[in-house]
Amino acid sequence: MVSDKPTTETVWGWLNQIPDPEIPVISLVDLGVIRDVHWSGDTLEVTVTPTYSGCPATRVINIDIETALRDRGIDKIRLRTRLSPAWTTDWLSETGRRNLETYGIAPPQKAGGPAHCPQCQARDVERISQFGSTPCKALWRCRTCLEPFDYFKCI
Amino acid sequence: MTDPLFEFLCRLGDNTLVLGHRVSEWCGVAPVLEEDIALANTALDLIGQTTMWLNLAGEVEGAGRDADALAFRRDVWDFRNLLLVEQPNGDFGQTMMRQFLFDAWHVLYLTELEKSSDARVAAIAEKSLKEARYHLDRASETVIGLGDGTEESNARMQAALDRLWPYVGEMFDSDAVDMDMVAKGIAPDPGTLRPGFDATVNPVLRKATLTRPESDFAHRGGRSGARHSEHLGHLLTQMQWLQRAYPDATW
Numbered sequence A: 001m002v003s004d005k006p007t008t009e010t011v012w013g014w015l016n017q018i019p020d021p022e023i024p025v026i027s028l029v030d031l032g033v034i035r036d037v038h039w040s041g042d043t044l045e046v047t048v049t050p051t052y053s054g055c056p057a058t059r060v061i062n063i064d065i066e067t068a069l070r071d072r073g074i075d076k077i078r079l080r081t082r083l084s085p086a087w088t089t090d091w092l093s094e095t096g097r098r099n100l101e102t103y104g105i106a107p108p109q110k111a112g113g114p115a116h117c118p119q120c121q122a123r124d125v126e127r128i129s130q131f132g133s134t135p136c137k138a139l140w141r142c143r144t145c146l147e148p149f150d151y152f153k154c155i
Numbered sequence B: 001m002t003d004p005l006f007e008f009l010c011r012l013g014d015n016t017l018v019l020g021h022r023v024s025e026w027c028g029v030a031p032v033l034e035e036d037i038a039l040a041n042t043a044l045d046l047i048g049q050t051t052m053w054l055n056l057a058g059e060v061e062g063a064g065r066d067a068d069a070l071a072f073r074r075d076v077w078d079f080r081n082l083l084l085v086e087q088p089n090g091d092f093g094q095t096m097m098r099q100f101l102f103d104a105w106h107v108l109y110l111t112e113l114e115k116s117s118d119a120r121v122a123a124i125a126e127k128s129l130k131e132a133r134y135h136l137d138r139a140s141e142t143v144i145g146l147g148d149g150t151e152e153s154n155a156r157m158q159a160a161l162d163r164l165w166p167y168v169g170e171m172f173d174s175d176a177v178d179m180d181m182v183a184k185g186i187a188p189d190p191g192t193l194r195p196g197f198d199a200t201v202n203p204v205l206r207k208a209t210l211t212r213p214e215s216d217f218a219h220r221g222g223r224s225g226a227r228h229s230e231h232l233g234h235l236l237t238q239m240q241w242l243q244r245a246y247p248d249a250t251w
């Protein structure tokens, strides 16, 4: 068992195939919640950081990681929760940002609001609410195509 | 005497627990859908913060209690939250005024706790602070929007401010527990946060065309547990009902 344990690079590859439970177009690795993967003897340790304190997806994320790793034949797994440094949208990968946009969710911007409408690319947008359908999103509207859309909050 | 660190952590966790529960009472009945969602998300953040604080409190206590045991199996006199957060929701304006006053204090307190000598406290504060800042932004905008709104909304916001102001003073009280935390470098003396609070609150009230009450008379007794208002007991009967009726129920 110990002799054929997969490398951490291989494990990162597997984790990169687990979709975020609420926004399935990005992976957990793209979301930036997986902070570390390493072997401690014959136990695989994965460090996860929560996005929002009360996000119900956090529990699902842990279950999904454990299931995915067990399916690959790893039976000794330890999941660690790390609070500090706190998760930030800076950890969202470039692939993640692109996939969000294609999916219709405007990716986070330092300026605090979406750069343009993810549907028609128009820049004339307005905020409807600071909160949206999940803790990580806010609700915006495009004044050109009149469509409402989600914006991934920048924190 | 109970461990002052346990007391201190219960104060933090009970504030977010009681306020989180109060805010969640709006779920499904808020004035508009967007505000309903915003209130539910705010409540969710607060309950999430509660889980971190009360789990740590249970760990420090070492008696095998976790966040759930502390939240659902203690009685009114064991709660250490500020009187402000247990006040009823009232109308939407009153709920948002309560949120604004709490957030203004919460952000300042968490900012100091981020520098705590206890790494566990610092980490929870760091995580909570990002959410608290976001809440404060929204609460400030709403207070300004409604205060500087119609004659009706302005009158309601002024009434909310007048009603809740006597609960502000307790946030800046300090006692033996606080002094112990100060001595160990774990937390600041709450009294030192008052100038920062005034600097946050005064400009918002001005923009909202609201008049800050002249009297700084303050009700006390929440954070020490000595004298909660009648409202907390009623809140607990709702919040704790299931675990009281069916102890250890899981599903």
Ligand SMILES: [Zn+2]
Binding pocket: A117, A118, A119, A120, A121, A122, A142, A143, A144, A145, A146, A147
């Ligand atoms: Zn558009």
